[in-house]
Amino acid sequence: MNIRFYNARILTMEEPIEVITGQLWVEGERILYVGSDAPEAEIASKIGQDVPVWDREIDCEGNLLMPGFKDAHAHSAMVLFRSLADDEPLQGWLEKRIFPVEGQMTGQDVYELTKMSVLEYLTSGVTAVFDMYLTPETIIDAYTECGMRNVQVSGINNFGPEPEVMEERFLKLNAKNSLSSYMLGAHAEYTCSMELLEKIAAMVQKYKVPFFAHNSETELEVKECFERYGMSPTQLFDKLGLYDFGGGGYHCIYLDDKDFEIFKKRGLTAVTNPASNLKLASGIAPISRFLSEGIPVAIGTDGAGSNNCLDMFREMFLVTGLAKYLDKDAASVDALEVLRMATVNGAKAMGLTDCDVLAEGKYADLIMIDMHQPNMQPINNIAKNIVYSGSKQNVKLTMINGKILYEDGRFDIGEDPEELYKKANAIAERFK
Amino acid sequence: MNIRFYNARILTMEEPIEVITGQLWVEGERILYVGSDAPEAEIASKIGQDVPVWDREIDCEGNLLMPGFKDAHAHSAMVLFRSLADDEPLQGWLEKRIFPVEGQMTGQDVYELTKMSVLEYLTSGVTAVFDMYLTPETIIDAYTECGMRNVQVSGINNFGPEPEVMEERFLKLNAKNSLSSYMLGAHAEYTCSMELLEKIAAMVQKYKVPFFAHNSETELEVKECFERYGMSPTQLFDKLGLYDFGGGGYHCIYLDDKDFEIFKKRGLTAVTNPASNLKLASGIAPISRFLSEGIPVAIGTDGAGSNNCLDMFREMFLVTGLAKYLDKDAASVDALEVLRMATVNGAKAMGLTDCDVLAEGKYADLIMIDMHQPNMQPINNIAKNIVYSGSKQNVKLTMINGKILYEDGRFDIGEDPEELYKKANAIAERFK
Numbered sequence: 001m002n003i004r005f006y007n008a009r010i011l012t013m014e015e016p017i018e019v020i021t022g023q024l025w026v027e028g029e030r031i032l033y034v035g036s037d038a039p040e041a042e043i044a045s046k047i048g049q050d051v052p053v054w055d056r057e058i059d060c061e062g063n064l065l066m067p068g069f070k071d072a073h074a075h076s077a078m079v080l081f082r083s084l085a086d087d088e089p090l091q092g093w094l095e096k097r098i099f100p101v102e103g104q105m106t107g108q109d110v111y112e113l114t115k116m117s118v119l120e121y122l123t124s125g126v127t128a129v130f131d132m133y134l135t136p137e138t139i140i141d142a143y144t145e146c147g148m149r150n151v152q153v154s155g156i157n158n159f160g161p162e163p164e165v166m167e168e169r170f171l172k173l174n175a176k177n178s179l180s181s182y183m184l185g186a187h188a189e190y191t192c193s194m195e196l197l198e199k200i201a202a203m204v205q206k207y208k209v210p211f212f213a214h215n216s217e218t219e220l221e222v223k224e225c226f227e228r229y230g231m232s233p234t235q236l237f238d239k240l241g242l243y244d245f246g247g248g249g250y251h252c253i254y255l256d257d258k259d260f261e262i263f264k265k266r267g268l269t270a271v272t273n274p275a276s277n278l279k280l281a282s283g284i285a286p287i288s289r290f291l292s293e294g295i296p297v298a299i300g301t302d303g304a305g306s307n308n309c310l311d312m313f314r315e316m317f318l319v320t321g322l323a324k325y326l327d328k329d330a331a332s333v334d335a336l337e338v339l340r341m342a343t344v345n346g347a348k349a350m351g352l353t354d355c356d357v358l359a360e361g362k363y364a365d366l367i368m369i370d371m372h373q374p375n376m377q378p379i380n381n382i383a384k385n386i387v388y389s390g391s392k393q394n395v396k397l398t399m400i401n402g403k404i405l406y407e408d409g410r411f412d413i414g415e416d417p418e419e420l421y422k423k424a425n426a427i428a429e430r431f432k
Numbered sequence: 433m434n435i436r437f438y439n440a441r442i443l444t445m446e447e448p449i450e451v452i453t454g455q456l457w458v459e460g461e462r463i464l465y466v467g468s469d470a471p472e473a474e475i476a477s478k479i480g481q482d483v484p485v486w487d488r489e490i491d492c493e494g495n496l497l498m499p500g501f502k503d504a505h506a507h508s509a510m511v512l513f514r515s516l517a518d519d520e521p522l523q524g525w526l527e528k529r530i531f532p533v534e535g536q537m538t539g540q541d542v543y544e545l546t547k548m549s550v551l552e553y554l555t556s557g558v559t560a561v562f563d564m565y566l567t568p569e570t571i572i573d574a575y576t577e578c579g580m581r582n583v584q585v586s587g588i589n590n591f592g593p594e595p596e597v598m599e600e601r602f603l604k605l606n607a608k609n610s611l612s613s614y615m616l617g618a619h620a621e622y623t624c625s626m627e628l629l630e631k632i633a634a635m636v637q638k639y640k641v642p643f644f645a646h647n648s649e650t651e652l653e654v655k656e657c658f659e660r661y662g663m664s665p666t667q668l669f670d671k672l673g674l675y676d677f678g679g680g681g682y683h684c685i686y687l688d689d690k691d692f693e694i695f696k697k698r699g700l701t702a703v704t705n706p707a708s709n710l711k712l713a714s715g716i717a718p719i720s721r722f723l724s725e726g727i728p729v730a731i732g733t734d735g736a737g738s739n740n741c742l743d744m745f746r747e748m749f750l751v752t753g754l755a756k757y758l759d760k761d762a763a764s765v766d767a768l769e770v771l772r773m774a775t776v777n778g779a780k781a782m783g784l785t786d787c788d789v790l791a792e793g794k795y796a797d798l799i800m801i802d803m804h805q806p807n808m809q810p811i812n813n814i815a816k817n818i819v820y821s822g823s824k825q826n827v828k829l830t831m832i833n834g835k836i837l838y839e840d841g842r843f844d845i846g847e848d849p850e851e852l853y854k855k856a857n858a859i860a861e862r863f864k
Contacts, residue, residue, distance in 0.1 A: 080810065083817035087752075087766045119806035123825060278753030279820070281762040309807045309821035314746065320519075321710030330713040334519045374551035374849065375741045375824075378512065378856040385515035388711070389741035392807075393555060393824040417806065424810040 001402060002027050002052040008060035009371065010034060011383055012358040013067050013343050017336050019382050024065055026364040027052050029178075029402040034358050047360070063396060064369040064382060067358055068127025069312040070346025072271045073250045073300025075133045075155075077105070077113035079120065080428060081305030090218075090280050098305060101431045107138040109427050114142035116420040118413055120310045121148065122406035125395040127365035130212075130271070130300065130350050132185065136169055140180045146413040147403050149365060151350040153183045153212050156200065157191035163199040170207070179401060181351060185247075188214035189225050189233040201240040210351075211242040212271075215249025218282050222254045234259040243268060248349055250300065251276075252290075253283040263295045269349035270295055272341075274318035275311075276302035287323040288332050298346040299338075313394075316342055316387045335387035368397035433834060434459050434484040440492035441803065442466060443815055444790040445499050445775050449768050451814050456497055458796040459484050461610075461834040466790050479792070495828060496801040496814060499790055500559025501744040502778025504703045505682045505732025507565045507587075509537070509545035511552065512860060513737030522650075522712050530737060533863045539567040541859050546574035548852040550845055552742045553580065554838035557827040559797040562644075562703070562732065562782050564617065568601055572612045578845040579835050581797060583782040585615045585644050588632065589623035595631040602639070611833060613783060617679075620646035621657050621665040633672040642783075643674040644703075647681025650714050654686045666691035675700060680781055682732065683708075684722075685715040695727045701781035702727055704773075706750035707743075708734035719755040720764050730778040731770075745822045748774050752819060767819035800829035 005024040011017065012034060023043065025033040033047050044051045085097040110133060121129060128149040133139060136152040143150040152173060154166045166184070173182040184207070186192050186200055204211050215233050216222050225233050235258055237243050243262065248269035255263070263270065272285045290297045299319060301310045316338050323333035347356035355363040371379070375389045386394075398406040405412055437456040443449070444466060455475065457465040465479050476483045517529040542565060553561060560581040565571060568584040575582040584605060586598045598616070605614040616639070618624050618632055636643050647665050648654050657665050667690055669675050675694065680701035687695070695702065704717045722729045731751060733742045748770050755765035779788035787795040803811070807821045818826075830838040837844055 079806075081812075082807075082810070083813040083820055086813065086816045086820060087763050090762045093762065116806060116809065123806065275749070275753065278757045279762065281756040281760050281764070284757065304821070307820075308817065309823070311807070311821075311823060314749065314823075317707070317746065321707065324713040325710045325716065328713050330522045330525065330711065331519050332713070372849070372853070374511075374548060374555060374853075375514075375743070377548065377853040378514070378860040380513075380860060381515040381518065384518045385740065388515055388518060388739075389736070389743075391741075391743060391746075391824050417804070421804070421806075421809040428810040428812060 001055045004054050004057045005060050005065060006037065006057065007062060009062060009064040009382065010358060011064060011066040013339065014357045014359060017339065017383055019064065024358065024366070025052070026399070026402050029363055031358060031360055031362050031364050033360060060368060061372070063371050065358065065366055066369060067343045067356065068365045068367045068398060068400065069125050069342045070128045070130070070298065070350060070352065071121065071126045071301050071310065071312060072130045072298035072346040072349055073273055073302055074129050074131050074310065075303030075305070076117035076129060076131050076139070077110040077133050078303030078305040079117045080113050080424065081303070082308045084305070084428070086308070102134065104431065105134060107135040110135045111138035111142045112420065112423040112427065114139050115146060115415055116424050117304070117310060118143065118146040118148045119411055119417055119420065122398045122411060123395060124311050124313065124392050125367040125398055126310065126312055127367070127398065127400045128347070128350060128352055128355065130346070136173055136182060140173055140176055144177055144179050146415070147179070147400055147405050149179050149352070149355065149400055151181050151183060151352065153185040155185065155187045156196070157187035158193055158196060163196065163203065167203055170203070183212060183351070184209055185212040188221065189236060190221050197240055197242070201242050204242055204245060208245050210245050210247030211237070212247045213237065213249060215252055216254040216259070217251035217277070219254055232256060232259050234262050238262045238266065251282065251285065253277060253285045255286065260289065260293055260295070264293055268295070269298050269345065271298045271300050271349065272319060273300045273302040273307070273315070274322055275314055276307040278318070279308070280306055284322045284326050286326070287319060288327050291333065291337060296345045296348065297341045298349045299342045311392055312342055313390045313392060316390070320387060335384040338387045339383060364399055364402040366399050367395055370394045370396040433487045436486050436489045437492050437497060438469065438489065439494060441494060441496040441814065442790060443496060443498040445771065446789045446791060449771065449815055451496065456790065456798070457484070458831070458834050461795055463790060463792055463794050463796050465792060492800060493804070495803050497790065497798055498801060499775045499788065500797045500799045500830060500832065501557050501774045502560045502562070502730065502782060502784065503553065503558045503733050503742065503744060504562045504730035504778040504781055505705055505734055506561050506563050506742065507735030507737070508549035508561060508563050508571070509542045509565050510735030510737040511549045512545050512856065513735070514740045516737070516860070518740070534566065536863065537566060539570040542567045543570035543574045544852065544855040544859065546571050547578060547847055548856050549742060550575065550578040550580045551843055551849055551852065554830045554843060555824050555827060556743050556745065557799040557830055558742065558744055559799070559830060559832045560779070560782060560784055560787065562778070568605055568614060572605055572608055576609055576611050578847070579611070579832055579837050581611050581784070581787065581832050583613050583615060583784065585617040587617065587619045588628070589619035590625055590628060595628065595635065599635055615644060615783070616641055617644040620653065621668060622653050629672055629674070633674050636674055636677060640677050642677050642679030643669070644679045645669065645681060647684055648686040648691070649683035649709070651686055664688060664691050666694050670694045670698065683714065683717065685709060685717045687718065692721065692725055692727070696725055700727070701730050701777065703730045703732050703781065704751060705732045705734040705739070705747070706754055707746055708739040710750070711740070712738055716754045716758050718758070719751060720759050723765065723769060728777045728780065729773045730781045731774045743824060744774055745824060748819045748822070767816040770819045771815060796831055796834040798831050799827055802826045802828040
């Protein structure tokens with residue numbers, strides 16, 4: 001499909017961040033042109049190409065085009081657990097409510113639930129997910145059939161899978177299709193034996209690739225790691241060589257000075273998950289310090305079992321709101337930083353540098369923000385307002401890889417939402 | 433209009449809180465019936481009335497009816513300041529960016545901006561606003577023309593108005609129409625001289641009515657009050673007799689043991705505004721302690737200048753999320769408590785006990801939550817899920833006083849939203 005968006009405001013997320021007015025042309029999977037609102041022939045001559053034959057021309061009516069959000073940490077199929085067991089202490093919740101069910105979930109369950117999560121991502125303007133869950137094969141199938149970009153990361157731990165399976169997945173799934181990739185990782189220090197961590201490290205060294213894991217999400221996790229190894233999870237991962245080729249951590253709340261040094265030295269990304277960290281009473285990540293040390297921050301929703309929804313707008317507000325609270329400074333963590341985190345930083349962490357900003361040649365992974373909603377008016381500062389006032393209600397259109405998957409509340413992912421809800425409810429019923 | 437909702441899930445917010453399935457009948461401004469899904473004739477005989485002639489029958493398709501949210505603290509016309517000056521230190525923001533403009537705003541400006549705020553309230557399922565701003569006469573006009581329920585509270589301070597004007601407004605505006613009322617109040621201790629506070633106290637005693645004001649929003653405010661009077665704002669207000677007939681405070685973050693005692697003794701409501709308190713780095717209110725002491729808590733958005741939007745879903749999540757963080761306990765402040773705060777507690781504080789729950793004889797102030805959105809699926813616990821996963825996107829319909837003002841994204845308030853945006857932008861332009 002060749003699509004021309006015109007009469008648009010555009011936030012390309014290229015630096016310096018500013019809103020322009022103009023057009024955006026999509027040819028197939030990629031952006032052919034983004035820029036000022038000149039006549040078509042003039043634009044065509046400028047980019048040295050003919051005007052494509054348009055399958056569709058979309059009058060944006062002043063609405064805003066921007067890169068889709070990158071949800072840089074999620075367990076998508078955990079939508080099953082949404083509001084299944086809220087307001088419970090963390091440990092009991094995990095051990096009594098979550099783990100027993102996860103032990104019985106099939107690859108088919110995960111497939112159906114992942115498809116349902118796609119609906120929610122699209123309503124929230126998410127165009128790529130950094131997903132860690134049980135059966136990456138069926139997850140990738142689900143995403144691919146829906147047209148959703150995704151990066152799988154291994155959540156290997158003492159309960160599975162075997163390291164050989166992870167390696168096989170890495171080799172097979174990483175290149176499976178243009179929408180999906182696979183990264184090495186582990187669930188967390190506290191769920192992996194030293195023997196297992198050493199095997200993963202050997203694989204990281206063999207393939208010279210980044211490594212991601214839950215890292216320093218709770219005080220207890222860090223305390224117990226110190227008791228076991230005399231050092232923090234970050235220091236342990238680094239000592240084992242897991243961070244030699246970059247990567248990062250999910251949550252990253254309880255870091256010490258040495259940890260910050262390692263993040264800087266290795267170019268690691270701190271993926272923050274503020275809603276989950278509040279709801280599970282884990283804490284608040286030190287966002288301002290990451291920024292002042294030049295450590296990139298990305299944003300994830302975490303799974304809907306803990307947070308309980310896949311809403312990047314809520315996460316964005318929390319990243320800056322909680323930083324302002326923590327720093328006792330209303331000027332802390334500028335909203336524009338938050339927009340970078342939710343788009344370009346997430347893309348970089350996920351290895352998706354081809355869909356980070358709106359520019360010629362990049363994949364057309366974009367969203368349209370409805371400026372005709374009252375929460376966007378009057379128009380004082382559009383970019384900041386997305387962070388401070390934006391909501392899912394403002395997502396008018398979500399396009400991934402050049403295809404419109406969501407528009408005006410309707411989905412085009414090859415599935416009837418009601419059927420996906422029925423299946424999800426049937427799965428929930430089975431585990432009651 | 434007589435309207436029959438059927439095929440509905442219903443959360444009446446009567447105790448015990450549970451979701452029923454059934455019908456809800458609206459006759460004129462009030463609820464005629466709410467309950468199980470029996471044949472019409474059977475229901476009619478049960479309530480001892482004939483079946484009304486329906487102007488409209490609405491198939492809810494399993495969507496949820498519940499009382500509208502009560503936004504228990506706002507400065508509605510401050511939508512003008514939305515994202516005008518974010519990420520600035522609080523004091524400079526107020527003194528350089530807000531106060532100078534407010535000094536020049538006309539009653540007509542406030543009228544237009546209040547109308548624009550109504551659009552946003554409706555998208556967020558808010559059916560009544562506890563509003564404090566400059567020109568209550570024009571504010572009430574705006575709300576009344578739109579069909580929005582509102583309670584005005586005086587924000588009197590050293591810069592105006594004269595106490596006689598407040599008394600006149602109290603007498604005239606309080607009974608102006610069935611949608612609007614007016615309460616005595618003051619902006620805050622730090623903006624009122626002792627002489628002024630004493631005059632307000634005399635009026636509270638004269639009319640034996642509740643009193644509301646900003647109270648203990650920042651550490652500085654409380655510290656300076658102690659320096660001036662050797663006591664906290666709560667203690668000062670109580671000493672002056674301002675709290676003799678109840679009322680409450682907005683924000684209520686920095687309270688000491690004596691303050692809690694006064695809140696209990698006087699039956700005061702603590703109105704919490706978590707998003708504003710984060711964004712302006714004010715702090716986190718002690719919600720769990722209010723609950724354990726039996727002090728009612730209500731929820732407000734505050735003005736869009738500070739928070740920056742009128743979104744009760746964001747506030748609800750924050751109330752419990754921040755309490756869990758503060759208490760280091762994932763079981764803290766159950767979501768059902770939050771639903772009470774956002775509905776019945778707000779209504780009680782605002783004197784709107786006739787539109788707190790869905791029950792026969794109550795005003796028909798209600799919303800329909802779209803259960804067919806992915807963030808509501810699978811259906812594990814609807815009531816809790818509204819707090820943890822709900823968003824404005826789920827508000828399918830907002831009815832106030834028996835009239836549907838918002839449905840499927842369309843407004844029916846006698847104004848074209850685009851015209852209101854134009855006016856708001858013109859006002860913003862004038863003050864640039």
